[in-house]
Amino acid sequence: MIHRFRYFIVCLLLGQLTVQAQSINKPLPVRLKTLDSALTRLHEQTMFNGVVLVAEKGTTRYKKVFGTANYATNEPLTTNSAFNLASVSKQFIAMMIMQLQEQGKLRYNELVRTYLPGFPYDTITVRHLLTHTSGLPEYFDLAQQYTGPLDTLTNAGVIQLLKEHKPPLDFRPGAGWRYCNTGYVLLGSIISTLSGMPVERFFDQQIVKPLKLKNTYVYYLNSSTTPRNRVYGFKREDGKNWPNDLIRLDGVIGDGNVYSSVEDLLVWEQALSTEKLVKASTFREAITPVKLNDQSSFPYGFGWFIEADGKILAHTGSWVGFLNVLVRYTDKKETLIVLSNGSDGSARRIAREIMEGKSAELLQTKLITNIQLIDGSGIAARKASVRLQNDRVWEIGDLTPFPKEPVTDGRGLVLAPGFIDSHSHHVSGLSEQPDAPAVVNQGITTIVSGQDGGSYSMDTLQAMLKRQPVAINIATYTGQATLRQQAMGANGLYRTSKPAELSRMKALLRAELSKGSLGLSTGLEYEAAFFSSRDEVIQLAQVAADSGGRYMSHIRSEDISLDDAVDEIIQIGRITKMPVQISHLKIALRDKWGQSAHLLAQLEQARMEGINITADCYPYDYWNSTLRVLFPKRDYTNLASAEFATNHLFDPLKSVLVRFAANPVYAGKTVGEVATLRHEKPAQTLMGLVAEAAEFSTKNPDISGVEAIMGKAMDEPDVANFLNWSHTNICSDGANDGHPRGYGAFTRVLGRYVHDQKIMTLETAIQKMTSLTAEHLGLKNRGLIAPGYYADLVLLNPDTVKDNARIGNNKALSTGIEAVWVAGQLVYQGQKSTGVHPGVLIRR
Incomplete structure (x- = not known):
């Protein structure tokens, strides 16, 4: 029936085991030995339940059964067991149409409505139905929309749906090719109409009896045929077998529901080389690529895919629990038949690969x-x-x-x-540390780069991973500051952009989004973006929204202008209607400590208005940034502003200089300690440090990261409230050096806030590190342990897990993270990296 799988079938590998299939020019017995080994392995791993037959020049060379015909009764399969052939049935339907054509009862180029009065399309021919060039939509979509859950669909019902609703065609008949089951259901109705009998009776008379087939018949819901040796479909879910057989759509005949065994199919396949059923000239047309209106061709005939210039004729069948394939190797006179009733298509793929001399990857678990x-x-x-x-x-x-x-x-x-870090600065150190110890030691398997407005391009990241594979996955946003620098130049950032520059930024952003960037990030508190207008940000954000991206922002102020900064991101969400996220949510103004509930209420109100605003947060009451952010007005020589900073924006006695290239002696000391060394007040020292760093940068333009400070600026009860908000996910905002959060943010949440303070349950904390983060970022198939999701996993001890990184020992590894897998491969165990690097670049 449906040539494509309609049900999700997990056919994936762990540590791929490759079987080197022998060349097709090698003797068939050698290939069959490989095939048997592969099928046995697949059956042992519950990935194959079925029957396989291989023949050479019509003589069976390999035939073997694996498993049961009915899992409920445990009845064993035999080589005479009759499987639902699903779409392999189409070649039988096509044969009956060819027979009617030879009998003079129809012509391929005649309009369908000639044989089915009332058919609502006046340009579709029988040939269009045979070759999937009609443009008709799939009938099961119509049935699901317009029929009830207890209605059994019939051929007449399909025709009635087309008459009543006349859905538009996907393309003009003959102008394109698209696999279409509806066409073959209509062919089934034509067969019944022109033969004057049910399809199953005509099938029995014209094909089954002439070929003396023993286990071949048509069977569908409410049909008059009594099934013989019928195989029942099933599916395996979470280690158990469940029914996966005929459904309410299976009252139709034409696109499927022919049953047969491997024994009978071999007889059928061999008969195609004779004139037992139709003339050779008639069948030749069935294996000729269809010509489209523009005289191009598509490699499909009447119920057959045509490969390798006709040296291979094949068709698969995929419906409910049945996954089959029949392949004719016309040049080698070999036949492959795989019939399966277990909802896993691995065997039919691997069998073909082995028969055709390709390297077959067996599925290990x-x-x-x-x-x-x-x-x-x-x-x-x-x-x-x-x-x-x-x-x-x-x-x-x-x-x-x-x-x-x-x-x-x-x-x-x-x-x-595996934990997902929505705000990370670790990527820059991965070239030197591809094992990513800072990340994996705290259970993180995916990091999101491009934060605070600065980013690498998608091409650069891909090249980095190609040059040096790494242990973890990487995704990225595109940074506004990076776009500004590309469009305005490094020395032109301290102003609003001009229209031409903004247009250039938009084009650059669109290009990155098309390559898989998650969206736009801004660092509006930093100088490279601080001078941009709201309009510039909104216009860029709209570009991201139009491409299906998202917006993440280190908002314009986390202290004196916090209210206005929050209003800005809410406005961006309101206008663009895309998800917006506040990076590392905090209140960094001492005067507003204790007002986290008020801020969260403001965000909840925005959400009630339909604005999808969320946040991430790290579990520390001190941040890591530049000294310059302590001057919100960018007046670095204003003593009053410096005094305001030391009294309201950070605690000089608890704020540590991470690095200070202009005078490395200061690194590791608090601003208060440096002030004592200099015999100054902290405010004077703050201004002096900013000036000295600026002078050093001017003289050493190639040196980046000249200074950084860990500023004690938040109140822990506020941090706890932000972490607890139901729309906050956990992040690190960390790097490979500096703030201890780079090595311990996630384990700090699990140790301090879950185990010790019990502000949330372990299940809630993990959700905030995984599925909630994936939801906020728009990542698919990540963040859950569920069938079909990527096997990024962490094994942890909830009683011992904790962070050990501290100021002065910022790279101490966490305890309690016992093992970490990325893409099913072990990358970290026992506080040691394994040296395996399966990380990928995740694209939107």
Whole structure:
């Protein structure tokens, strides 16, 4: 029926095991030995339940059954078991149309309405239906929209849906090719109309009896045929088998619902080289690529895909639990038949690869047992096992190991999704430290770069990863300050942009978004963007919104102009209607400490208006930035402003200079300590340090990061409130050096705020580190431990997990993070990196 899978089937690998398939020029027995080994392995890992047959010149060379015909009764399969062929059925329907054509009852180029009166399209021919060039929409979409859940769809019902609703065609008949099951259902109706009997009876008379087939028939819901040796479809979910067989759409015949066995299919396939059913000239047209209106061709005939200039004729079938393939290698006179009823298409792919001399990748699995699963959704921990395939999660539940399957004993610890750091500055150090110890030691598996308005381009990041693979995944925003520098020049940033410059920024942003950037980031408190107008930011944000991106901002002020800065980001969300996020939410003005509840109420009010505003937050009451941010008015020589900063914006006695290139002796000392050394008041020292750093930068333009300070500027109860807000996810805002948050933000939340202070549950904290972050960033298939999600995982001990990085020992590794997997590969265990680098660049 549906040539494409309609149900999600996880067919992924863990630590790919490659079977070097022999060249197709090697003797067939050699290839068959490889095939048997592969199929046996797949069956052992529950990835194949079915029957396979290989023939050479019509003689069976390999035939083997694997599994059961009915999982409920455990009835074994045999080579006579009749499978629902799904879309492989189409070649039988096409054959009956060819027979009617030879009988003079129809012509391929005749309009369909000639044979089906009332058919609502006046340019569609029988040939269009046969070759998938009609432009008709899929009938099951119409059925789902216009019929009830208890209605069994029939061929007549499909025609009636087309008559009543006459959905628009996808393209003019003959102008294009698109696989279409509707066409073959209509062909089924034409067969019934012109033969004067049900399709199943005509099929029996014209194909089954002439070929003396023993286990081949048409069977659909409410049909009169009695099924023989019928195989039942099933699917495997979380280690258990469930029914996956005929559904209410299966009252139709034409696009599927022909049943057959491998034995009968071989007889059928061999008959195609004879004239037992139709003349050779008639069948030749069935395996000729269809000509489109523009005289180009597409490699599909009547129920056959045509490959390698006709040397390979094939068709797959995918419906409910049935995944099949029939391949004719016409030059080698070889036949491959794979019939499966277990909802996993691995065998049919691998069998073809082996038969065709390609390297076949067998699907290996890995099992993690004896764990308390916290899956990232926020629900309570539960005991479970998790099975991986390649880079994804496959199964969750009470699972037992497969033969020879690698097993990791979780020792009763917590298995959670790998943490996602929504605001990271670690990327710049990955070239020197591809193991990413700062990140993985705290359970982070994905970092998001491009923050505070500064970013690398997508191409640069991709080149970096190609040159030096790393242990973790990377995603990025595109920074406004970077765009400004590209459009305005490094010396032209201290003003508003001109229209031409803004247009240039927009073009640059569109290009980055098209390559997968998550959206636009701004660092409006920093000088490179501080002088930009609201209008500039809004126009750039609208570009991101129009491309489906998002907006993240280190807002224009976190202290004296906090209210106005929050109003700005709310306005951006209101105008662009895209998600907006406040970076590292904080109140950095001592006068406003204790007002976190008021600020959160303001954000909640915006959300009630329909503005999707969120935040991230790190678990410290001191920040890391430049000395210059302590002058909100950018008046660095104003003593009054310096005194305001020391009295209201930070505590000089607890704020440490991380680095100071102009006088390295100051690094590691508080501003108060430096003031004592200089025999000055802290305000005078602050101005002096800013001036000395500026002079050093002028004389040494190639040196970046001249100065940085960890400023004690927040109240911990406010930090706790921000962390607890239901729309806050956890971030680090960390780097590979400097602030201890670079090595310990996530484990600090788990140790200090979950284990010690109990301000939130472990499940809530992990949700804020995983699925909530993925939601805020728009990341797909990450942030949960669920089937089909990437196998980025962390095993942690909730009783011992804590951060150890401190000022003065900022690279101390966390404890309690026992193991970390990225894409199913172990990258960190026992406080040591494994040297494996499976990280990828994540694109929007």
